[in-house]
Amino acid sequence: MATNVGAVVLCGGESRRMGRPKAGLPFGPETLLARVVRLVSTVARPVVVVAAADQEVRDLPDSVRVVRDSRSGRGPLQGLADGLSALPPGVEFAYVTAADAPFLEPAWVELLVDRIGGHDLALPNCDGRRHPLAALYRVAPALAAIRGLLDQDQLRVGRLAESLRTRTIDADELRGVDPELRTLRNLNTPDDYVRALEDAGFTGCDGAQNGS
Numbered sequence: 538m539a540t541n542v543g544a545v546v547l548c549g550g551e552s553r554r555m556g557r558p559k560a561g562l563p564f565g566p567e568t569l570l571a572r573v574v575r576l577v578s579t580v581a582r583p584v585v586v587v588a589a590a591d592q593e594v595r596d597l598p599d600s601v602r603v604v605r606d607s608r609s610g611r612g613p614l615q616g617l618a619d620g621l622s623a624l625p626p627g628v629e630f631a632y633v634t635a636a637d638a639p640f641l642e643p644a645w646v647e648l649l650v651d652r653i654g655g656h657d658l659a660l661p662n663c664d665g666r667r668h669p670l671a672a673l674y675r676v677a678p679a680l681a682a683i684r685g686l687l688d689q690d691q692l693r694v695g696r697l698a699e700s701l702r703t704r705t706i707d708a709d710e711l712r713g714v715d716p717e718l719r720t721l722r723n724l725n726t727p728d729d730y731v732r733a734l735e736d737a738g739f740t741g742c743d744g745a746q747n748g749s
Contacts, residue, residue, distance in 0.1 A: 543628040544581035545620030548636035549589035549606050554725045560636045565739050570636045571596045580643040581632050585623045587616040612692050618683045635670050640719035648714050649673035657701040663708040669694040
């Protein structure tokens with residue numbers, strides 16, 4: 538594990554299509570958020586979780602810092618600013634993920650760390666689509682760029698690639714560590730959730746059985 542790499546997990550979204558907060562959904566013996574935190578913490582520490590102001594966050598290790606969106610209604614870019622700001626000064630890079638990525642592959646993070654070089658952003662690009670919420674950021678320049686966008690009320694996370702020295706990582710490279718690109722699999726609807734439980738080896742919406 539690289540000592541200068543932390544992680545930011547965003548869990549403050551409105552979950553409209555799911556119909557209930559995704560972060561607290563059971564996923565086997567843990568919540569969806571706790572699973573993502575556990576996986577990412579094997580390759581990146583410290584971990585900062587960014588939650589909505591009134592969101593219940595539970596069952597996380599004491600080492601995880603939970604911060605709240607400083608301004609509501611400004612989407613993941615605001616959450617990213619709050620999360621990066623909460624990392625200690627010694628953390629040079631941060632892997633950023635949403636809380637609804639239960640198949641996150643830790644080797645994906647390691648690959649981005651290996652590839653970022655002198656760039657400020659290692660950005661997955663699969664089938665023509667960029668994935669800024671499964672990417673690695675150099676904290677200081679990323680935070681400066683994010684604050685600049687927020688000051689202009691430009692709230693699209695995708696705009697960061699235009700402001701930072703960006704290295705694009707294509708699908709072929711990523712499949713070397715994650716053949717099915719499951720790290721990019723997000724759970725947006727109840728059907729997505731049920732299928733993910735089944736694919737992880739859990740049965741029923743409570744995810745009560747053991748799985749992987």
